[in-house]
Amino acid sequence: MDFSQDIILESNRALLRPLATADFEGLQAVAFEPELWQYTLTRADDRISLAAYIAAAMQGREQHQRYPFLIIDKDTDRVAGSTSYYNINLHEARLSIGYTWIGSEFQRTGLNRAVKYLLFRHAFEVLGCERVELETDAHNHKSQEAMRRMGATEEGTLRSHRYTQGGRRRDTVIFSVIKPEWNVLRQGAFREFDTRESA
Template identity: 35%
Template sequence: MLRIAPVTLSTDRLILQPLTLDHVPALAKAASDGDLWEKKTTTVPRPEGFEDYVKKALELQAAGLALPFATTVRDGNQIVGSTRFMNIDAANHRVEIGTTWIAKSWQRSFVNTHAKFLMLRHAFEDLGCNAVEIRTHSLNDQSRAAIERLGAKLDGILRRHMIMPDGHIRDTAVYSIIREEWPEVRARLEKRLPA
């Protein structure tokens, strides 16, 4: 059985801190960098919705279903987004990395690489996961390319999976990395960490 508890994960450039209500103003500011709530392939609240967003994340954490983080760049201690372990399947030693978003000016930087490295390392080496799943909107080409660069394999498409805030129905691309693939994925990520 997985025993997932709040933890701080860090590299020399990035910190994943357990999410708290104290992070609400900084998250709202980060989401405003690029008006992320306007993007049709992700679900990020408007600035005024972040208190409810964090409260819901903490409810899921209390129920053992999620472990949310504030994504913080060390230089300037700036919160630039959020991510979480979710859909935790403790009995089968599986987690999903999801609800990930990054302020527009930090996209395509080191942030996503460092965050995924930290979460995957924690999942496989500390928690002993058999598999880590990553899902995204099938039309989110930027996200799919980033997931594939990690070395994750496409498991399939969940057709007509979710109704998005704007009312369109999302097909979801489901990827995973399994325990046996982690050493190769880790080596690939470690080469990219200085970037």
């Protein structure tokens, strides 16, 4: 994976482009909702923490550990949030999707599923991944249900997995999609975003 490349992913509903420092102003309109950050590892619900969040994301890209994207909702042509690839190990043909947050007004509109479609498609069809992982706090039932609805398989819970806000040790629920499942999912859960003929 070439971290210096500007990856642009687009469907009829969503546009993902590399996150940039200049996106600070646009993200302010959707980031400053405390409830968005209840189960995240860090927060970005004020100017200082949002600036730190973007800086950490950019540093992760420079260090080839994370590839952060800005999410644009094409229905409104507005910035809606951010997401990333991380835990990228293309020698083992796997990566994770995470650091995903979307402003409350864009939730339950299909945008999150449109974003995941683009990320899964690029991972499986361009990067050659065999496995894509997603993880969430065991307390974040909303996120877990969204992963199930899009067809990801729940694999289990990693107990006392990592530190989160306030130094709490969180249990992490792991989901995955593997390459043999992708063709079925793109014609099922992601059908409205897939413009190709069925195989």
